[in-house]
Amino acid sequence: MTGPLRVTGRESQTTDIRPHQIVRFVGGRGVAALADQFLLFAIPLLVFKTTGSVAASGLVFLVEWLPRVIFVPVAGVLADRVDGYRLYLVADTVRALLAAAAFAAVLTWPGATVVTLSVLAASMSLASAQAYIAMETTLPRFVPAEHMVRAQSVIQGTEQASTVLGPAIAVVLATLLGTTDLLLVTGVLFALTALNVLTLRGSLSSAVTNAEPTTVRGVLASVAEGGRTLFKLPAMVGLVGLTMMVNLMVGVGMATSAAITTGTFGKPDRYFGVLSFAEGVLSLLIFFFIPRLSRRISPLVAILGTFVIICLGGLAISQATSFTQFAIGYTLLIGTVGILNVFIRAERIRRIPREHLGKTIGLIVLLNQVSLPVSGFVVAVFATAHGPQAVLLGSVLGSVLIAVLLLPLVLQLRYPHAHPGPAPNHR
Numbered sequence: 001m002t003g004p005l006r007v008t009g010r011e012s013q014t015t016d017i018r019p020h021q022i023v024r025f026v027g028g029r030g031v032a033a034l035a036d037q038f039l040l041f042a043i044p045l046l047v048f049k050t051t052g053s054v055a056a057s058g059l060v061f062l063v064e065w066l067p068r069v070i071f072v073p074v075a076g077v078l079a080d081r082v083d084g085y086r087l088y089l090v091a092d093t094v095r096a097l098l099a100a101a102a103f104a105a106v107l108t109w110p111g112a113t114v115v116t117l118s119v120l121a122a123s124m125s126l127a128s129a130q131a132y133i134a135m136e137t138t139l140p141r142f143v144p145a146e147h148m149v150r151a152q153s154v155i156q157g158t159e160q161a162s163t164v165l166g167p168a169i170a171v172v173l174a175t176l177l178g179t180t181d182l183l184l185v186t187g188v189l190f191a192l193t194a195l196n197v198l199t200l201r202g203s204l205s206s207a208v209t210n211a212e213p214t215t216v217r218g219v220l221a222s223v224a225e226g227g228r229t230l231f232k233l234p235a236m237v238g239l240v241g242l243t244m245m246v247n248l249m250v251g252v253g254m255a256t257s258a259a260i261t262t263g264t265f266g267k268p269d270r271y272f273g274v275l276s277f278a279e280g281v282l283s284l285l286i287f288f289f290i291p292r293l294s295r296r297i298s299p300l301v302a303i304l305g306t307f308v309i310i311c312l313g314g315l316a317i318s319q320a321t322s323f324t325q326f327a328i329g330y331t332l333l334i335g336t337v338g339i340l341n342v343f344i345r346a347e348r349i350r351r352i353p354r355e356h357l358g359k360t361i362g363l364i365v366l367l368n369q370v371s372l373p374v375s376g377f378v379v380a381v382f383a384t385a386h387g388p389q390a391v392l393l394g395s396v397l398g399s400v401l402i403a404v405l406l407l408p409l410v411l412q413l414r415y416p417h418a419h420p421g422p423a424p425n426h427r
Contacts, residue, residue: 021200024196024200025196025200026154026155026158027158027196028192028193028196028197028200029131029135029155029158029159029193030158030159030161030162031189031192031193031196032092032095032131032189032190032193033158033159033162033166034162034165034166034169034189035095035099035186035189035190035193036124036128036162036166037162037165037166037170038166038169038170038173038182038185038186038189039064039099039120039121039124039182039183039186040064040166042170042174042179042182042183042186043064043117043120043121046106046113046117046179046180047113047114047117050110050113050114051114063118063121063122063125064121064122064124064125065125065372065373066125066373067122067125067126067129068125068126068128068129068369069129069366069369069370069372069373070366071125071126071129071130072129072132072133072362072363072365072366072369073223073226073359073362073363073366074223074362075129075130075132075133075134075358075362076133076137076222076223076226076358076359076360076361076362076363076365077222077223077226077358077359077362078130078133078358079130079133079134079136079137079357079358079359079361079362080137080222080355080356080357080358080359081358085197085200087130087131087134088131088134088138088194088197089194089197089198090127090130091127091128091130091131091134092127092131092190092191092193092194092197093190093191093194094123094127095124095127095128095186095187095190096187096188096190096191096194097187098120098123098124098127098187099120099124099183099184099186099187099190100183100184100187102116102117102119102120102183103180103181103183103184103187106180106183107180120183129365132365133358133361133362133365135155136345136349136357136358136361137357137358137361139155139349154287157284157287157288157338161284170182173185222359223359223362223363225356225359226356226359226360226362226363227363229352229353229356229359229360230352230360230363230364233351233352234409234412235347235351235409235410235412235413235415236347236348236351236352236364237409238406238407238408238409238410238411238412238413239303239344239347239348239410239413240364240367240368241402241403241406241409242303242307242344242403242406242410243340243344243368244367244368244370244371245307245371245398245399245402245403246307246310246337246340246399247368247369247371247372247375248371248374248375248378248395248398248399249310249311249314249333249375249392249395249396249399250310250333250334250337250375251371251372251374251375251376252314252375252378252379252391252392252395253313253314253317253330253333253334253392254334255375255376255379256379256383256388256389256391256392257275257330259383259388260317260320260326260388260389261275261323261326263388264326264387264388264389265322265323265326267323271323275327275330278327278331279330279331279334279335280335282331282335283334283335283336283337283338286335286336286338286339287338287342290338290339290342293339294343298413298414299343299346299347299413300410300411300413300414302339302340302343303340303343303344303347303410303413304410306336306337306339306340306343307340307403309332309336310332310333310336310337310340311396311399311400312329312332313329313330313331313332313333313334313336314329314333314392314393314395314396314399315329315393315396316328316329316332316333317329317330317333317389317392318389318390318392318393318396319389319393320389347413348360348361348364375395378391378395379391382394
């Protein structure tokens with residue numbers, strides 16, 4: 001993207017999106033992702049310090065994710081009906097106010113810390129879901145199709161960088177300032193991202209594609225329309241199923257990694273920290289090669305090839321007899337998922353009609369993330385009796401079987417189904 005990206009609207013004047021504006025937009029989303037990582041670090045730690053209960057920390061983690069999964073279809077409907085600029089501004093402003101209010105509440109009423117953090121976690125998850133879907137629907141409004149893989153790679157790279165840097169920075173800040181102060185720091189970061197969005201209003205403003213009143217019946221009808229749109233696209237149905245299988249394997253891998261590290265191989269806790277950091281660094285480095293990779297192989301080859309690598313990583317973990325073998329398998333399992341994400345996200349933007357993009361992506365994200373709590377359930381039910389490595393082996397074999405059944409749908413990627421140009425960017 002070497003010059004201004006011109007996006008023309010059918011009923012509005014032309015808008016020029018400059019490269020530095022795109023950098024600011026993507027950079028702002030990266031800062032928001034970093035703030036999210038601070039919360040993922042601070043909330044469970046504060047709850048555990050307050051209660052001394054691992055179960056309480058797990059319950060808050062559930063509260064932190066469940067509303068996000070449930071809300072994404074509604075977030076998709078809103079993304080189709082409301083300016084992306086307004087969605088970002090509201091989401092980031094709300095998150096800034098919530099974090100600051102939680103900081104004050106924890107200091108004022110320390111006895112209600114768990115309740116405060118539970119409300120914070122649930123509310124933040126809703127705003128995060130809206131911001132994520134807004135990102136998916138805003139991007140094609142100013143990024144041409146030929147640059148979409150590159151743009152998605154940059155965004156995935158910033159998100160992955162936040163997962164690598166976020167916990168490390170949070171540890172340092174918690175040591176210097178205190179864990180509770182991380183809530184205030186998070187509020188400041190979201191305030192900065194809201195200010196960044198405010199100054200990009202002209203670039204992010206877009207037409208409201210559906211002016212119908214936003215009622216419960218209207219939202220449900222839109223979600224159903226997103227479902228009909230999805231099932232008219234066989235390739236997308238195949239990719240959703242494939243992603244669910246990947247998330248199942250990754251979920252089981254992440255849920256059992258600490259037990260395998262410290263239990264099966266008897267390593268100290270720091271080995272688990274180093275393992276997670278190394279996986280994050282590798283996945284971040286991979287994003288620098290994705291644009292070049294996209295010019296040499298087709299999306300179909302990239303998606304199926306990455307799926308095979310992820311399965312091999314799972315198999316390596318299940319058969320590992322040493323920590324080194326486990327570490328290599330874990331890196332392949334977790335570290336290469338980003339490649340799959342980039343190509344799948346680019347394909348769904350290319351294939352889903354613009355007027356249904358938000359509602360359809362919202363439904364897709366819901367389906368994709370359902371397998372994450374399922375993986376936790378599988379581990380909880382079977383890991384004690386059969387061992388974590390055997391559970392992962394079963395998840396890999398089951399995923400491969402489902403993937404074979406989905407292959408005829410995924411192979412539809414061989415046939416072009418592109419929609420013309422980015423969606424109009426109205427003011």
